[in-house]
Amino acid sequence: MAHLPVAEGDDADAPQIYQEDSWVIIDSFFQEKGLVFQQLGSFDQFIVYEMQRVVDAQTPIECKPQDQYNPEEKVDSKKVYVWKFGQLHFNKPTVDETDGTARQLTPREARLRNLSYAAPVFVDIIRQVYQENADGERTLTQEDKYSKVFLMRMPIMVRTEYCWLKNANDRVLTEFGECPLDQGGYFVINGSEKVLIALERMANNFVYAFAKKQPSKYAWVCEIRSSLFEGSAGNSGFAVKLLTNMGSKSYCRGQLVCTCPYIRTEIPLVIMFRALGIVADRDILERIVFDMSDFAMLNACRLSIEDAAPISTQEMALDYIAKRGPTMGATKDVRVQYARELLQKELLPHIGRTRNIEGRKSYFIGYMTNRLLLGFLGRNPEDDRDHFGKKRIDLAGALVSASFTGLWRKSIKDLRKLLQRQLDKGKIPDIVECVKQASCLSQGMKYQFATGNWGQDKAGKPVRTGISQGLNRLTFMATLSHLRRMITPLSRSGKLVKPRQLHNTHWGLVCPAETPEGQAVGLVKNISLMCWITLGSAQTIIEDFLDEWGVLDLMECTPEHIKTYSKVFLNGIWMGMHRNPAELRNTLQSLRRRKDIDSEVSIQQDLKNNEIRIASDCGRCSRPLYIVDYKQQEVLINGHHVEKVKNGEWEWGTLMREGLIEYLDAEEEECSMVAMFIHDLVKTKAYCKTYTHAEIHPAMIFGICASIIPFPDHNMSPRNVFQSAMGKQAIGVFGTNFYARMDTFACVMCYPMKPFVGTRSMNYLRFREMPAGVNTIVFIMCYTGYNQEDSLMLGQSSVDRGFMRAVSYRCYAAEEKWEGKKPVDEFCRPKDFRTIGLKNGNYKLLDYDGLAEPASRVLGDDVLIGRTSALPPDMMKAEVGPARYDRKDSSILCRTAESGVVDQVLVSLNKDGYKFTKVRLRTLKIPEVGDKFASRHGQKGTLGIMYRQEDMPFTHFGVTPDIIMNPHAIPSRMTIGHLVEQLTGKVGALVGCQGDATPFTRVTVKDISGRLHDMGFQRFGNEKVWNGHTGRPLTNKIFVGPVYYQRLKHMVSDKVQSRSRGPVQTLVRQPTEGRAKEGGLRFGEMERDCIISHGAAKFLKERLFDVSDAHRIHVCDTCGLFAIAKLSKDTYECKLCKDKANVSQVCLPYACKLMIQELMTMNILPRLVLHVQ
């Protein structure tokens, strides 16, 4: 498989490159692409091309006034009105204020004022009026152009085309109030940031052959999901199936059958061929078997041929098919015509829907049958459903495009109705007004973004939920990772293991470590650092090239060609045959390397099946690799090139254009030989001499969260998975503009540090600029026993100096509402003389405007925003108290369990022009016992105790630890990376440099310990330590060194909960549940069982009755029903028995009393029998 070497004549003696040089190349990749390029590129594709394409595909609306059989309304039914949609125009995002002005809207303002970051879209409309004469001929009488009719407001992804931040530099970004490191890639809907999560799905237009699990009607099936455009909703399935041979008496005797769209039953395959115009048996077999000397395969078809003998002509076959479709009571001619059109339009639409396409379709069905039989005969294995090359990723662009198409269709339908109605009334409709009325685009789009209920099926139910998610802003890493997430739409409860497993083809495309644990494991994936998801390029260019390079068109092929030549497929369409596949492949590959055809196009040569497959569709995962000169076995890129990139002369695109690097997708990678390292190519000791590509750096297989793990190649793999999940909970800095943001909840660390020991990949993730952790001196030892079972000991003195200190922010928002001049909701200090239902909180913090003053201390249940609402008039009258009340309190209180300081108050107008406020509360979080910390190796622990410095153990230098970690956390978890990090960190701290912990490099523990030894320390980092309490030396040496520790968001102060008495639920009068409602902890069935087994009856009664919903009622002894008791007068009466003497007092749970009364309402009479018979 000789690759054409790319001409680089004068570089013959250029210096070879080393693995280290790869980082220059990787730098240039991220410089050009950024970190969320898939989101940005995909949405740009939609807004620039796809949206216009949807509008262009719309057939013009045609309306004709209908006579209304009403002599009053006379309409001119000879006139035909046609509306055509033309060019779309976009503005940059604006906001329409209520005073009628439109102002530019920045993402920041949208976030703060709870607005949607959306751009107005306008469309050109042409109206043509025709006069129809008696013969139905039309003459154009009038043509009007309406330019830039307002169509909709389209949510715009931040930092894409039409966004104010597109191409903005750091200075401009800062002026816009944005974090310059923020990558965009999300939308702002009603003030909250929304991400569209990519969807993984099976590729369309691919042929899959599977064996069916027996017992089943079918032995093998060969399926395809055919769709005209990639990603369009209208795809139709087609399958060729082989029935199981269940003996000669059965219906299933091993025949070949196929499905057909709109036909209920399966059609014998031979009849399908006849219907497509391939009538003779020999012709059919030539389509299927290719090689007529292949007896085994011919035999497999024999029965199908014999069975179909009665249907011997095309007409009969078409009739056979149509009879099984929805053609009740039609004549034969109509039926045959129906079947003909069905086959032309609906069968395998990706091949074509034009006339005379049947020949190509018959070839394709023959190919599918061939694949099926190859599988059945055991020559080919079953296809792999989980192969990543056959998966496509629907990114934001594709998702928005799908939902826009749906909404556009609905809008057009409504618009047509509206226009027709107006014409029927004899009015000439105003298109501008009608579009405004009928369009559900703005509303629908916003709804789908806000709720995540994506798309609508026929019943109006959402097709898929959870597509649009609120952007995780806990840590910068969490944000990035969220923007690069990908889900497989399988039900999470499914027991199927296969789709969850890491597949070989995921290498370099999907992060092997970053996936959640539990029910969604393996279904939620994250793309690797250098994974590039294709945007799709035009197929026609490749078609032209194929034609030019000698691909024999399928319709000009003879059976001999099909037998000997190679099949050429383009996006699943069988284009034709080629004599020399290797040559064709080489040619196309060199064209791609010269960028004559798009670099995204993948070219695969399947030697086993003698096929060439070319793919240019969107949503394929690919990744860049160095190209290796096949003959020389050397990477084409050399030192000069690297130098040019370093100098800034060249960028990533240049490298691609020069043919030094190319993108390979999972499918093409399958037929390439990739060297893991550049130094693997050394000829003398090479593992193989047929390399075609070389890995840029294997560390690029990791995703965002796994890239911050130092030495992940030294850890047990589940530990890397745990750290990938935990890194998202670490408190750090989520953006440099956190002070200017009003998030509902945010957490920021006070003194974050960049890690002593880090990876090269961190540079691209900006982890050093926005870190989430602290370098900590760790002793791994057992000290007083307060670090058992994954707990940690912290130095109190370190904490006092600010170690792991964090600030959490919480925002409370409220808005006013007015009806004309009358306030419905109004911010104010509620006056107790006119306000009903005042809250049980402290109103003293409120200023004159009804808002808490900044810098005031707030405790739980303090009022932050004072607001009163209008009291409904009937309430004013029916009120028991005096009629002075006219307002109802609707103030907003600080959460019960929280306290803090009012940090900032924002007052603005919302989209309806009413006053709107956000109050931000700030709380200092100092580490306390029970808080959670973790190193970067899945080693999490809670704080067990804090010792002052004098009680801490100390080394010979007087070094005391910030954290004492228990050594028992190491052996079973095998996080060697943790120890190596500590060792490297120690060297780094002593030398004064950062340690490199990039995975898959040649750094060894021996090197590191050697350097430590040179520094005069014990080789493996162990040191003599003295007991802090006694001052005596410890017998064992202790492993001492710095480790980067993260503080996780789970903090005791957010979780503590206690209750003695407190609020009860109104219905059952049992204690409330949950911390926010000051609830109790549930004493459930299991606990009840336990107490019963102890025989502690009194305790059980106390828990379930006395401290829960104890209640007292009075019961008539005679009838057992509730009696009336007037305790103050000491009179008791049963109304039913007219008895005043025999009434007993009973204590029972309120819930029980409630149930008895509910039963009574259902005409069931529960009697309480109180005496023993």
Next chain:
Amino acid sequence: MSSYRAALRFCPDCNNSNWMMGKNEKMELVFTCKVCSKVEVAEMEDDESGGKKRNDDLCVFRHDVLYVAKESIIVMPDIIHDPTLPRVYDYCCHACGHNEAVYYRLSETIVSDAMAIIYVCCRCSNWRTEGKEVQYSVPQEMAKDDREDGSPTERRQMDLDEDD
């Protein structure tokens, strides 16, 4: 186990396979076409080339009592260009003596020696298996003498009893 008419035959006029077998008054084997009702008498005698008519051609019905469908080894000659296959450089091709060969494992469904290692010479595409019984391809010149119609793209195995 399967029963079927021996070979698929096609009517020379209409390319259909519907041949019925019967005997005419002369007690000869006769093929008739269902579609175009063409009648043809089967040649029982040797044809002019001198070779005996093959049994397959005259067989009208066949019943396999124990029939295990195993595939013979088919090697695509292009496979030697596959860069992903491992190679050996101390090989000795039985046909051309070349020292480089690609090798891979046969699938389970193939002939007697399932999962044996097969070596394919990188110069002449002739192959040899390594396993319980050694099989190898017949070099092309020999194959040409053997049967004229053998397609050059695929060579079928020939069993040769050979002990290592």
